[in-house]
Amino acid sequence: MSAKVQVQTTINNEPVEFLCEPRQSLLECLRDIVGLTGTKEGCGDGNCGSCTVKLGDRIVTSCLVLGVEAAGESITTVEGLAHGSTLHPLQKAFLDHAALQCGICTPGFLIAADALLQKHPHPTEEQTRFWLSNNLCRCTGYDKIIRAVQAAAIEINGAAQ
Amino acid sequence: MSTTYNVIGTRPIRHDGADKVTGRALYGADLQLARMIHGAVLRSPHAHARILRIDTSKAEALPGVFAVVTAADFPPAPADKIVDFGEGDTLLSSLRGNILASGKVLYSGHAVAAVAAVNAHVAAEAAALIEVDYEPLPCVLTAPEAMAPGAPILHENLPNGNVAELIRYEMGDLAAGFAEATVIVERELDTATVHQGYIEPQNATAFWSSDGRIHIWCSTQGSFVARDASAAVLDVPVSQVKVTPMEIGGGFGGKINVYLEPVAAMLSKKAGRPVKLVMSRRDVFTGTGPTPGSRVRVKIGVNDAGKITAAQAWLAYEAGAYPGAMVGPGAMTVFACYDIENVLIEGFDVVVNKPSTSAYRAPGAPNSALATETVLDEIAEKLGIDPLELRLRNAAKEGTRRADGPRYKRIGCIEVLEAMKASPQYNAPLPGPNCGRGVAIGFWFNAGLPSSATLSVNADGTVNLIEGSTDIGGSRTSLSMQAAEVLGLRAEDIHPTIVDTDSVGYTGVTGGSRTTFATGLAVHDAAQMVVEQMKARAARLWAVDEVSFSNGTFSANGQSLTFAQLAAQLGATGGPVSCSATVNPKGVGGSIAGLIIDVKVDPETGKTDVLRVTSVQDAGKAIHPAYVEGQMQGGTAQGIGWALNEEYFMDADGDMRNGSYLDYRMPTALDLPMIETIIVEVPNPGHPFGVRGVGEANIVPPLAAVANALYRATGKRLNRVPMNPATILGL
């Protein structure tokens, strides 16, 4: 066991400090140390997207990032999407469109879709599918997820011109 | 049916929705307990080997390690002891042997030992320190090879070499039937081993208390099955085990069997602390139960009128390391969509050195439907008949006898075929060259099995629902809606909770497409009991004999009370109302599904693009249509992945070379178009609302529909699934 490192970050707009081993992934730190278990582990090797979080201004698969790399960064996880008890429009759209079945992939999709809508306020179906292709869902066949994201885009950014 | 419903058929927000979109819902791996430690499992690198020696001393000596277990720590399993979990019987020795190998390892990935340590990293380091001496044995990886004379034998005690079970169904006069045929087509098709691919890996946390009680938390399709199987493996009474089902991240049949639960329990017994085990993705691929690879040969004869005169099938399914290859259902479904007089079906359950297989959505049926539905496609082409028309001429209906014996009650085969014919996609032109359209249909039985539910009326007019069916795709809501319908309430007036095995009556797995049907029946019955008791309260209040109830209002002699008004007076009229019902129903309604798929194949690269898909299924009655569509879309997507890409790619030594999502390559959002759905509703007479169950039949048609579409696009009849670029280009 190697000596633990102190990491100072901001998680969901709150300053957070944690102690981790240098070998621990950011995913592990979030889930097992900080206690934010909303971010899920489906593969541990960057191929399912269920551990997707926002790190600074990019989205990452947190299983492939070390906890120590988060020092000084700002992180958004699924727990940080809603405003108090008001759901984020994406969260609401996922419920309205039945875009989750088991729900294990949902946190990753929500974070990835949120980043998509910040970059492309009115993504086409193709853009949406491309952007979300790092996130696996085995339950839904993606149809209702794509529809939910596009509905949320309109909710957030108004109808496309 | 002209029945109108208030709640059934609407699309309310699911009850667990807010928890699941905010990250609050707790899945198995999310559990944190005081003093909890973490485990790791050591797995065999050999597909077939004798275990000569296991030395755990170095692992035990590593600082931070609390316990190590091997098969020797478990009570022995008598050779022929059968355990019945209400889902069919299992040989205890197979169950035990698969959980931790003793004597021999039978597949690469077979669990050999497990460690519990202060954290998962230390546990993994310790597992690597366990020394195992193996004597490698020759391995056998496919059913035809395993059936051949001289094949390496997995189990000495099977009477027929590696064939664990023979199945045979016979009806009519096969030779006479073929003699009447004017067109006969025979084909043999292979399918590869595939995995359910649920995104959440298996997990289990257990605490073996000093009073002997064992508490297990896990992601399972059936908490009672997990309880009973764990108790059997640990050789303790079932009442000594309590299973708390956590939220479950997908199952599709793969989370019925236990793998980690008894191991976590035994580690906990040794360590005196709660122990959590979570599989890696590679462990999931190599150490859980994929669904069988198969070889299926089908021969069908048809007369000039397009009527099938005879059909013959030969099926060999790979069970993996222990018997149980789902060849029974494969054989029973191979011709189940059709009315055929002369049939012979032979099935072989064959053990091979691969992971012990388990169910995957309509287990066994896609493999056999692939052969039947591609042969029919070829026959339709030969006869110059539309492929749906050929199927319509032979479609099973009420009274049709299946080859395994029983006759159908009301079944929606014709309705599904008609809906396919009338669908927008079937009537749209294909976009251009190298494109093809394929169709296929499939049947699945669905299941009954026991279920229990309790409804308790709250003073504010809402109702708490206690049930034991783990919710994988919105069943809290489809069950609540059935209660609401009976009680004249809104879906959101019902508060469903899924509880542990100590807190509700026995409930079978969330599987076999049974939850909305069977647990729905329990909920329906409990709701009717609530209505009766509430009527009695109103009668007492009004001093009348008869009270009627409709649309949520109790009335008699011009007086009336809404459900909520009466609920507020329960305390004063005799106390709370709480009703429980248990069922073990008959009346299961099978489901027919169909698929239309348009593909485009790049002739240079052999890559297939899926252009358009329509999934059609007889739901009986769709309680929550959005989640019915979701089941259809999900099963279709899985079936397309199975058809085009997915396979266990094994090397000659039986090692899986693609045990990651990167290489196993399930469909992504970019691989699929929108999935159109048509819900057909031919009510099941065996359920008060007509429910049949929709979880499984939808995965039966895609393999064949894709194969047929590829033929139309390329002119080639492929005989191997996955039909990936290499297969398509004939490489």
Added chain:
Amino acid sequence: MATVFFPTLVRQQTGGLAQIEVAGATVGELIIGIEARFPGISKHLLRPNLAISVDDEVTPLGVLEPVRPDSEVHFIAAISGG
């Protein structure tokens, strides 16, 4: 008398007979009747992984399931599903 259909592979025990009419009020009584005629056959009919279907429905009651004089009884592979 109810009609009991023998699974193909059990017909070795019945000299090739595919079905038989037997009297009895439950599946269990039918099987007692069949056993009297074909001693030793019941272990081939009542075994793990075979379910009993009465009048085209698999019965959770098994041998306790009541039968009518015009009932059909089949022994089929037990199915649960995914």
